[in-house]
Amino acid sequence: MLFVEHLSAGYEGTPILYDLSFHVEKGKIMALLGSNGAGKTTALRSVVGKIKPTSGAILYEGKSILNIPTYKMVELGISMIPEGRLLFGKMTVADNLCMGSYRIKNKRLIQKELEEIYNIFPKIKERENQLAETLSGGEQQMVAIARGLMSRPKLLILDEPSLGLAPNIVKEMFEFIKKINHMGLTIIIVEQNAIDTLQFADYAYLINSGKNVLEGTGEELLQNKKVKEIYLGI
Amino acid sequence: TKYNEKQIEHNDYSQDESPISIKESKEETVKIGVLLPMSGAQSKAGQEVKAAMNMFVDIINESTDDIDIPLAQSQGLPNLGGRKIELVYGDLKSADTALSEAERLITSEGAVGICGLFSSANTKTAAVSTEKYGVPLISEGTSPTLTQKGYEYFFRVFPDDTMYVEDSFLYLVELNETKQADIKTVALVSEDTEFGKNIANVEKECAEKYGFSIVENITYSSNATNLISESLKLKKADPDVVMMSSYISDVILYIKTFKQLNYSPKMIMGQRGGFMTSELFTALGSDAEGLCSTSAWSLDLQIPLVAKLGNLYKENYSDGVDMIADVLKCSTDLYVLCLAINQAGSTDADAIKEAMLNLIYPEDKLFIAGTGFNFNEVGQNVGTSALICQIKDGKYQTVYPDSIKAYDGLFPLPSWEEK
Amino acid sequence: MKVILEMKHATKKFGGLIANEDITFSIIEGEIIGMVGPNGAGKTTLFNSISGTHSLTSGHVIFDGTDITKKKPYEICKLGIGRTFQIPQALNEMSVFENVLVASLNRHQSISAAKEHTKKVIAMCGLASFIFMNAGDLNVMQKKRLEIARALATEPKLLLLDETMAGLSGVERKEAINLIQRIRISGITILMIEHVMEVVMSVSDRVVVLSSGKLLAEGTPEEVTQNQQVIQAYLGGSVH
Amino acid sequence: MVIQCIFEGIVIGSILALIAMGIALIWGVMNVLSFSQGEFLMIGMYITFFLNKKWGIDPILSIPFTAILMFLIGLLIYKTLIRKALKGPILSQRLITFALSMVLVNGMLMLVTSEFRTIQKITFSGIIDFGFLVISKEKLVPLTVSILVTTVLFFFMNKTNTGKAIRATSLDKDAAELVGINTEFSYALAFGIASAIAGIAGCVLAYYYYITPTVGTSFLLFGLIAVALGGFGSIFGAYIGGILMGLVDVFAGVYFNTAFKYVAVCVLFMLVVSLRPKGLFGK
Amino acid sequence: MRKFININKYFIVKFLAGLLAAIVLPLFIKTPFPLHVMILICIWAIMGMGWNFIGGYAGQVSNGHALFYGIGAYTCGIGVKNFGASPWVTMWIGVMISMGIAFVLGAPLLRLKGHYFALATMAMAECGRIIFLNWSYVGGATGIDFFDRSKPSWYTMQFTSKYPYYYIFLFFVALILLLTKGLDKSKFGYYLRAIKANENSAQSVGIHTAKYKLLAFMLSAGIVSLAGSLYANYLQYIDPTVVMPLNISMMICLVAVMGGIGTVIGPLVGAIVLTIISEYTRATFSYINGFDLFVYGVLVIIIVLYMPNGLISLFNKKQKNKILTPLEMERK
Numbered sequence A: 001m002l003f004v005e006h007l008s009a010g011y012e013g014t015p016i017l018y019d020l021s022f023h024v025e026k027g028k029i030m031a032l033l034g035s036n037g038a039g040k041t042t043a044l045r046s047v048v049g050k051i052k053p054t055s056g057a058i059l060y061e062g063k064s065i066l067n068i069p070t071y072k073m074v075e076l077g078i079s080m081i082p083e084g085r086l087l088f089g090k091m092t093v094a095d096n097l098c099m100g101s102y103r104i105k106n107k108r109l110i111q112k113e114l115e116e117i118y119n120i121f122p123k124i125k126e127r128e129n130q131l132a133e134t135l136s137g138g139e140q141q142m143v144a145i146a147r148g149l150m151s152r153p154k155l156l157i158l159d160e161p162s163l164g165l166a167p168n169i170v171k172e173m174f175e176f177i178k179k180i181n182h183m184g185l186t187i188i189i190v191e192q193n194a195i196d197t198l199q200f201a202d203y204a205y206l207i208n209s210g211k212n213v214l215e216g217t218g219e220e221l222l223q224n225k226k227v228k229e230i231y232l233g234i
Numbered sequence B: 001t002k003y004n005e006k007q008i009e010h011n012d013y014s015q016d017e018s019p020i021s022i023k024e025s026k027e028e029t030v031k032i033g034v035l036l037p038m039s040g041a042q043s044k045a046g047q048e049v050k051a052a053m054n055m056f057v058d059i060i061n062e063s064t065d066d067i068d069i070p071l072a073q074s075q076g077l078p079n080l081g082g083r084k085i086e087l088v089y090g091d092l093k094s095a096d097t098a099l100s101e102a103e104r105l106i107t108s109e110g111a112v113g114i115c116g117l118f119s120s121a122n123t124k125t126a127a128v129s130t131e132k133y134g135v136p137l138i139s140e141g142t143s144p145t146l147t148q149k150g151y152e153y154f155f156r157v158f159p160d161d162t163m164y165v166e167d168s169f170l171y172l173v174e175l176n177e178t179k180q181a182d183i184k185t186v187a188l189v190s191e192d193t194e195f196g197k198n199i200a201n202v203e204k205e206c207a208e209k210y211g212f213s214i215v216e217n218i219t220y221s222s223n224a225t226n227l228i229s230e231s232l233k234l235k236k237a238d239p240d241v242v243m244m245s246s247y248i249s250d251v252i253l254y255i256k257t258f259k260q261l262n263y264s265p266k267m268i269m270g271q272r273g274g275f276m277t278s279e280l281f282t283a284l285g286s287d288a289e290g291l292c293s294t295s296a297w298s299l300d301l302q303i304p305l306v307a308k309l310g311n312l313y314k315e316n317y318s319d320g321v322d323m324i325a326d327v328l329k330c331s332t333d334l335y336v337l338c339l340a341i342n343q344a345g346s347t348d349a350d351a352i353k354e355a356m357l358n359l360i361y362p363e364d365k366l367f368i369a370g371t372g373f374n375f376n377e378v379g380q381n382v383g384t385s386a387l388i389c390q391i392k393d394g395k396y397q398t399v400y401p402d403s404i405k406a407y408d409g410l411f412p413l414p415s416w417e418e419k
Numbered sequence C: 001m002k003v004i005l006e007m008k009h010a011t012k013k014f015g016g017l018i019a020n021e022d023i024t025f026s027i028i029e030g031e032i033i034g035m036v037g038p039n040g041a042g043k044t045t046l047f048n049s050i051s052g053t054h055s056l057t058s059g060h061v062i063f064d065g066t067d068i069t070k071k072k073p074y075e076i077c078k079l080g081i082g083r084t085f086q087i088p089q090a091l092n093e094m095s096v097f098e099n100v101l102v103a104s105l106n107r108h109q110s111i112s113a114a115k116e117h118t119k120k121v122i123a124m125c126g127l128a129s130f131i132f133m134n135a136g137d138l139n140v141m142q143k144k145r146l147e148i149a150r151a152l153a154t155e156p157k158l159l160l161l162d163e164t165m166a167g168l169s170g171v172e173r174k175e176a177i178n179l180i181q182r183i184r185i186s187g188i189t190i191l192m193i194e195h196v197m198e199v200v201m202s203v204s205d206r207v208v209v210l211s212s213g214k215l216l217a218e219g220t221p222e223e224v225t226q227n228q229q230v231i232q233a234y235l236g237g238s239v240h
Numbered sequence D: 001m002v003i004q005c006i007f008e009g010i011v012i013g014s015i016l017a018l019i020a021m022g023i024a025l026i027w028g029v030m031n032v033l034s035f036s037q038g039e040f041l042m043i044g045m046y047i048t049f050f051l052n053k054k055w056g057i058d059p060i061l062s063i064p065f066t067a068i069l070m071f072l073i074g075l076l077i078y079k080t081l082i083r084k085a086l087k088g089p090i091l092s093q094r095l096i097t098f099a100l101s102m103v104l105v106n107g108m109l110m111l112v113t114s115e116f117r118t119i120q121k122i123t124f125s126g127i128i129d130f131g132f133l134v135i136s137k138e139k140l141v142p143l144t145v146s147i148l149v150t151t152v153l154f155f156f157m158n159k160t161n162t163g164k165a166i167r168a169t170s171l172d173k174d175a176a177e178l179v180g181i182n183t184e185f186s187y188a189l190a191f192g193i194a195s196a197i198a199g200i201a202g203c204v205l206a207y208y209y210y211i212t213p214t215v216g217t218s219f220l221l222f223g224l225i226a227v228a229l230g231g232f233g234s235i236f237g238a239y240i241g242g243i244l245m246g247l248v249d250v251f252a253g254v255y256f257n258t259a260f261k262y263v264a265v266c267v268l269f270m271l272v273v274s275l276r277p278k279g280l281f282g283k
Numbered sequence E: 001m002r003k004f005i006n007i008n009k010y011f012i013v014k015f016l017a018g019l020l021a022a023i024v025l026p027l028f029i030k031t032p033f034p035l036h037v038m039i040l041i042c043i044w045a046i047m048g049m050g051w052n053f054i055g056g057y058a059g060q061v062s063n064g065h066a067l068f069y070g071i072g073a074y075t076c077g078i079g080v081k082n083f084g085a086s087p088w089v090t091m092w093i094g095v096m097i098s099m100g101i102a103f104v105l106g107a108p109l110l111r112l113k114g115h116y117f118a119l120a121t122m123a124m125a126e127c128g129r130i131i132f133l134n135w136s137y138v139g140g141a142t143g144i145d146f147f148d149r150s151k152p153s154w155y156t157m158q159f160t161s162k163y164p165y166y167y168i169f170l171f172f173v174a175l176i177l178l179l180t181k182g183l184d185k186s187k188f189g190y191y192l193r194a195i196k197a198n199e200n201s202a203q204s205v206g207i208h209t210a211k212y213k214l215l216a217f218m219l220s221a222g223i224v225s226l227a228g229s230l231y232a233n234y235l236q237y238i239d240p241t242v243v244m245p246l247n248i249s250m251m252i253c254l255v256a257v258m259g260g261i262g263t264v265i266g267p268l269v270g271a272i273v274l275t276i277i278s279e280y281t282r283a284t285f286s287y288i289n290g291f292d293l294f295v296y297g298v299l300v301i302i303i304v305l306y307m308p309n310g311l312i313s314l315f316n317k318k319q320k321n322k323i324l325t326p327l328e329m330e331r332k
């Protein structure tokens, strides 16, 4: 579904990624692992067009999406839940979710999606009319995920979704990710919660300093000595 | 006397003059600095003055036989070997640019005299430069303080505020006497810069002197976005005469506001400024009818030269806009300066000043009201006199003094409904 | 055993919402206290009350013998409480070095002394390679590290850490735990909010659990993680 | 007298509110304090004037045309200037709009001179005199138009998806892009709408005011203050801010001192913001 | 430690070279107009540098400094006119008054953020202007001209030649430049920058933000007031429309922004460029109505648009955002 080949990218002359490649198949969960500052977020941002790669190719459903502006990604079915949430602070939670479905014109679909989401995160429903900026950190994270789902994406990109969530919520969220994956959603996930992630990921890549280091199925990586030692710290 | 002391001070002031000497210009032309508002709300008036000045420059530089005034028949200034006049322009944005622009015109452009469209405030700062470099400054800044400061090179060809205001009250007295107008109360309305404030002061004195009582004295902000409260106050006070000193924007706004509030003053006596502009007619149309303003010149003066100049201006210089008194005043300043230069036969400042003080002008060739160009020692022309115009049929028409009036003034003004 | 911080019946309301309700507990000098609780339980709110970002609706905060309930953030910092923000608040237009330098000036009058101190703190927090970087361009984790560095540079007696370990990988967590222990050794008391139980368990002497604004439990990490209520409200099933 | 004052205050306030509305929009969405808004008003007035002079179109009827034309002019200015300026620091954005206002005023001065003009042919004029209250019909125009514009804008921003998208853009540009909002479009739209509102304000002001290139400048300061007084980000606040200033203006002039009426307005503003640093309705 | 002295030495060399150039430059000028422009540059430079403390370093963008400029000008004017006091003394009184007013008004106004602060200061200056316009003791709209020849020029600071003005003003420029340099890398400077970057987090590291903002406001008010005093002596005539219009408040920002806010020499650079543009566009283009300001506005837009961080960014391209390699770290 998504092929990233030989990607190089960076910020204003500071190169971060060097020749990074990964791909994800339709309906699968793909995990990107790597230590802090490895360039995971940078890679994801390149995918959604937030930064212009200096070289390399990004193919989505067979077509290059290199020069497509970010706001069109949602139309293509790619939705990203960014690191650090980026909610619309001065809008209510409900409006935030509503903005998530900005590109969907069908009111009924939106309503259905909303109900589903409220089911998963009942907490959000309680806070429906509160301004997003006054939510607790974890609540904000939930809203961010919920908002990402509201656009009914085909490919969901999650950048450290468990960040700042209470353990029970994290568990629920992972369950939920599995569930939506079963429903046919393709998922790319960046997580530090590596053990859990690798358990349900179909395929995973380990990157370091902007380069591929290792790749394999979740299980393979989970067993890999190197991963255990260097990354999981076990 | 006080004045003499001041003059002495000034004499030694000019002796320890700046190290920068001004080169006697050897070029063909005689350069005269003209300061005009080139931007902002007054720049339209500036343009008109510029056009009128160009007319006088053409009259002087070319031989213009049908206008029978000195310097018209010859080309250039005869006493300077036919050297022609050239205007160099400076922009008047505010009082401090008046200073630096005057300085620039004198020192960089070689202007031998400065004139233009000045407010009193701008005149004051420009005078700092002209006095310093010893260059004649002719301005129609009407604040009487200008001639009380002991400026050595300052001249005013037309009346100052005292004369104008005095005239306005004399007119009221006349109306009371001849028409039983029964004017007792006046209200003063003045904008809050130098121009308005000064006039308000003089008006206060005069009102007392001639026995009118002031029922309202309004100072308002000259960049006001609305003049509602001012107009409401006037309406409430309901004076017999509203005396106003305002710039054009405020005049328009006042008249419109009066109309919208259904307030019809019996008489509005303006003190030039906004009341003496051609824009008044285009902006207010028939609503301008009946407004009075003091003035020093009018197209209806019974002097053949006036009509001739007026026509020449209207046809060749202004795209069909009539000559307005204030425009003529400023351009006459230029003409008078040229006369003095010619009479002096040199561009030396002191020679020009001398010539100015002893200006010889044939009385039969006058094109202004009054007796001529006779400057007293403080630089004020004592041969000038003020008059009062009222707007009738889209024109300024002289209503006072009696000797030159074109028609009988209308008093009181009809209400808005009747108009 | 000296009590360094004491919360007395702390209550904080936002309009109708009670974010903290009648919270009482104390911290002893030299301790590391972990604070956990579900999202929205009121942990950050409590931090804000302690550090003076907002003041309590009722109740008191006593620090080192002084009542700091109504004090301003800078006064509280001067008294010796350093804090980090859950959502990092770096001085974005300034470099990492300057960020820490500004904080160092809290206790150092001269610039050169402050610079020396800054270097030490930066090295300790592992930010040395970023010193010329514009703080706004750091990624989230790096910003969190900068938060710690800035709080440390003010040379506090009590350090409040709000989820500074979130998003660290295993090795990095070890390093961070290491850092915390080093901080403790230097004599600083630590109160840390953390959702990563692994960290909480391994470093804290005691754990405070908040839930729905109230103090739910308090005790050693073991005690707390066995607590049925805590498991239900926060941990969800088994602990790992 | 009091009733007359209230009426006049509200009329003046309505004009200020219209100017404030555009400023509030640009402020809210782009976080730019637009000093050129007064000049958009002025251009709107000239468009109205020339339409009236050429074809005798009444200013009210020219509202749609002026609004659309101003919208396009706004877009053009956005595309050529503001878009690039937005990449710079906030202060330089403000100064660019300040310089822009200088360019517009003086460009206009070169085009049409500073001559003061007024609209001659208007259908809706005359007065109704109740004795205690004189209503001039021209003034009913700003009154109604400003209420209409405020309501429409309020609903547009809060109830329509496009409006919400503009708001979302203003809150977080990055996040807005991620949910599929074309932020460039949002900005351009917001700037265009703000210009169009200034154009509308121009139409109704032209109804009873003089027209000259510098006319916008004097309204600007009070438009800006009205926004801040009401509380930025709040369209309703901008409206109330405008009305309040109009009332203070008239009452201070009549019952206090005409020379100091703007001091009263400014002092009121400073008092309000010292007590409520985000304005009356600011959050 | 030595390192910093080195930097200072480098600065002092540059500073002295610049000063020397500024001192000898007028000797090559034959007409007064360029000298007049240079005098204006000095005035604007002082104003820009003064504003820079509150607007540039502390990031509290005031759009009302014309008030302090006016107060400075008026104190000198009234001092000479009504009391025969020497401007050398009265300008310091003006500084005190300005600082006092900044203190009183700063306390409530500095609580405002961003555009609110800008607008509130703007309103403040407007009030000041209107009050002075209607206050007869200070001459009201008529203003005061305090040209006075009865006392020696050095006493009244009124000279017939422009040179003394230029050198006096230059002295103050140099003085304030040194002051800025001294504060730039001081605790005060860092604190102001921290406040600009994020007040919240500045507070949390122990900065009494309100106090430092107020100090910066007062300092900048004092310096701008000084500029007003100097200018008044140069002009010898002042009225509220000359020394207190809104435009001046905006121009002060413009000077600093054009040069580069929050930098030591930015305002100076801005003053040089802006004054030259302003004076020479007027001298060159004013023959068509509005043309000069049109050109001026276009130039300002171009410069600010393409150099949003000021002209100064042309000179020092900072090696920003650099992640150091271990090797570089060792060298450091």
Ligand SMILES: Nc1ncnc2c1ncn2[C@@H]1O[C@H](COP(=O)(O)OP(=O)(O)OP(=O)(O)O)[C@@H](O)[C@H]1O
Residues within 6 Å of the ligand: A011, A012, A014, A016, A034, A035, A036, A037, A038, A039, A040, A041, A042, A043, A083, C136, C137, C138, C139, C140, C141, C142, C167, E321
């Ligand atoms: N705007 C920026 N300008 C310059 N450098 C940046 C910018 N944003 C991030 N970086 C740098 O790029 C590097 C990679 O960052 P990135 O966010 O991609 O890492 P990551 O793998 O997502 O790490 P983490 O696990 O901490 O999220 C980091 O060193 C970071 O400091």
Ligand SMILES: Nc1ncnc2c1ncn2[C@@H]1O[C@H](COP(=O)(O)OP(=O)(O)OP(=O)(O)O)[C@@H](O)[C@H]1O
Residues within 6 Å of the ligand: A134, A135, A136, A137, A138, A139, A164, C014, C017, C019, C037, C038, C039, C040, C041, C042, C043, C044, C045, C046, C086
């Ligand atoms: N300024 C505010 N106005 C209104 N409600 C607020 C405000 N700040 C916080 N809250 C509410 O108070 C509750 C407690 O928030 P707080 O940030 O303290 O939670 P937390 O325990 O830190 O959660 P997390 O672990 O998710 O960060 C939340 O429900 C939040 O929505």
Ligand SMILES: CC(C)C[C@H](N)C(=O)O
Residues within 6 Å of the ligand: B118, B119, B120, B121, B140, B141, B142, B143, B194, B195, B272, B273, B274
């Ligand atoms: C242009 C005129 C209104 C100037 C006025 N006569 C004055 O002296 O200020």
Ligand SMILES: [Mg+2]
Residues within 6 Å of the ligand: A040, A041, A042, A083, A159, C139
């Ligand atoms: Mg990341």
Ligand SMILES: [Mg+2]
Residues within 6 Å of the ligand: A136, A137, A138, C043, C044, C045, C086
């Ligand atoms: Mg929290």
